[in-house]
Amino acid sequence: MPEVQTTITPHNQKPYVQRTYPNEQELDSTIQKAVVAQKAWALIPLEQRIAIGRKFIDEFKSTANEIPLDLTLQMGRPISQGAGEVRGFVERAEYMLSIAAQSLADVPLTDTDKPGFRRFIRRTPIGVILVIAPWNFPYLTSINSVLPAIIAGNAVLLKPSPQTPVTAERFAAALVRAGVPEGVIQVVHLSPELTTRVVQHPAVDFVSFTGSVVGGRAVAQAAAAASGFTGVGLELGGKDPAYVREDADLDYTVAELVDGAFFNSGQSCCSIERIYVHESLFEEFVRRFVEATKAYKLGDPTDPATNLGPVVSLASAERIRKQISDAVEAGAKALVPEQIFPIAQP
Numbered sequence: 575m576p577e578v579q580t581t582i583t584p585h586n587q588k589p590y591v592q593r594t595y596p597n598e599q600e601l602d603s604t605i606q607k608a609v610v611a612q613k614a615w616a617l618i619p620l621e622q623r624i625a626i627g628r629k630f631i632d633e634f635k636s637t638a639n640e641i642p643l644d645l646t647l648q649m650g651r652p653i654s655q656g657a658g659e660v661r662g663f664v665e666r667a668e669y670m671l672s673i674a675a676q677s678l679a680d681v682p683l684t685d686t687d688k689p690g691f692r693r694f695i696r697r698t699p700i701g702v703i704l705v706i707a708p709w710n711f712p713y714l715t716s717i718n719s720v721l722p723a724i725i726a727g728n729a730v731l732l733k734p735s736p737q738t739p740v741t742a743e744r745f746a747a748a749l750v751r752a753g754v755p756e757g758v759i760q761v762v763h764l765s766p767e768l769t770t771r772v773v774q775h776p777a778v779d780f781v782s783f784t785g786s787v788v789g790g791r792a793v794a795q796a797a798a799a800a801s802g803f804t805g806v807g808l809e810l811g812g813k814d815p816a817y818v819r820e821d822a823d824l825d826y827t828v829a830e831l832v833d834g835a836f837f838n839s840g841q842s843c844c845s846i847e848r849i850y851v852h853e854s855l856f857e858e859f860v861r862r863f864v865e866a867t868k869a870y871k872l873g874d875p876t877d878p879a880t881n882l883g884p885v886v887s888l889a890s891a892e893r894i895r896k897q898i899s900d901a902v903e904a905g906a907k908a909l910v911p912e913q914i915f916p917i918a919q920p
Contacts, residue, residue: 577594578592578593578594578595579592579593579595579736579739579763579765580592580736581738581739583647583648583650584649584650584883584884584885584886584887585650585874585875585876585884587888590648591648591739591740593736593739593763594763595763595764595765595768596762596764596768598768601762601764601768601771602775604762605702605772605775605777605778607756607757607760608702608729608730608731608757608758609701609702609729609777611729611755611756612699612701612702612727612728612758614755615724615727615728615754615755616698616699616727616728620678620725621675623724623727624671624675624725626752626753627667627671627724627725627752628671629752629753630721630748630751630752630754631664631668631671633749633752634664634667634744635664637744637748638657638660638664641656641660641713641744642655642656642657642660643656643876644740645659645712645738645741646875646876646883647876648709648737648740648741649712649737649738650839650875650884650885650886651838651839651883652875652877652880652881652882652883653876653877653880654878654879654880654881655838655881659711659713659714662714663713663714663717666718666721667717667721670717670721674722674725674726677697678697679697680695680696680697681694681695681696681697682694683695698727699726699727699728700726700728700779700780700805701728701777701778701779702728702729702730702731702777702778702779703719703723703728703729703730703731703778703779703780703781703782704730704731704772704780704781705720705723705730705731705732705733705782706733706781706782706785706789706793707719707733707735707738707741707742707784708735708784709735709737709738709886710838710841710842710843711838711842712734712735712738712741713745715784715809716734716742716745716784717745718809719784719807720732720745720759723782724749724754724758724759728780729757729758729759729760730759730760731760731772731778732745732746732759732760732761732762733761733762733763733772734761735785736763739761739763742761743761746760746761766792769793770792770796773796774796774797774799774800774804775800776801776802778804779805780804780805780807781793781797781804781805781806781807782807783806783807783808783809784810785809785810785811786810786811787811790808790810793806794806794808810843811843812844813847813848814844814845814846814847815846815847815849815850816848816850817850817851818831818849818851818852818859819852820852820855824855824858824859824862828859828862828863828866829866831846831849831863832863832866832867835847836867836870836882839883839884839885839886840885841885841886841890860909867910868914870915872915872917872918873917891920892920
């Protein structure tokens with residue numbers, strides 16, 4: 575089993591960072607540290623946890639200017655688009671903190687009360703939560719699980735993708751600077767085998783996974799095979815269609831769908847993957863779509879003028895080339911000449 579993971583920068587194929595996997599004893603120690611820390615953290619009043627959460631946002635924003643380039647060098651998204659993920663991260667964090675007190679309050683069941691009884695639902699912390707985050711939007715997805723879990727009184731083990739390890743480290747560091755106690759948030763870099771070990775660990779109470787269907791199935795199967803009852807939340811890939819009606823404004827529609835298909839080089843769970851166009855608009859829609867695509871600048875993602883970067887790996891690029899080849903063999907037409915984007919050639 576490998577002991578080190580290496581992150582390769584997509585556009586130049588150079589090593590960016592390396593991280594060492596823990597051994598089993600180190601991993602067990604990390605989990606036990608989370609167990610102990612969670613019990614103390616859960617006793618902190620919710621108002622204080624929310625206040626720490628607000629300070630966390632300030633801490634994260636203080637390093638926001640460093641994030642776009644760091645993201646680009648890890649997963650390849652053009653640097654011009656990195657600020658959008660930072661903005662979305664902050665907006666989601668602020669919203670979740672704004673509803674935390676209401677969401678975690680007791681729920682009265684007054685309709686079922688009777689003399690001598692007061693019934694209500696109380697939301698209590700689950701315990702230790704493993705959050706497995708993807709590489710395509712590492713901040714925007716992990717905030718959905720990590721911050722609510724911590725504010726609710728849980729401890730989190732955050733496992734980033736090997737492609738974006740620094741994102742989790744930045745996230746955790748901002749939480750610690752804001753006052754989250756040691757052990758409540760810990761970053762774990764894991765091989766697939768070690769990930770299964772954590773999913774099945776008796777001290778891990780819940781797993782939140784965002785990623786591929788294949789990865790989600792593996793997590794669900796590992797949790798089902800665990801000795802106890804481990805909760806699992808899965809957010810997996812999508813196959814998103816668009817339908818262009820006969821009354822659509824093509825100026826608006828084409829621009830939106832081209833962006834929806836190619837933003838983040840199409841590596842989004844909600845990217846446009848197939849388009850149905852009313853027959854009365856079909857020819858004009860295709861013409862405009864092709865022209866808009868030709869206007870993209872594919873190149874070095876660290877160049878602010880670039881708006882289409884590389885896909886995350888050579889394997890991904892080869893898979894896309896094969897999909898195009900298979901489609902053409904099946905009767906599809908390739909309308910964008912390859913020579914327009916020479917850098918995309920193998």
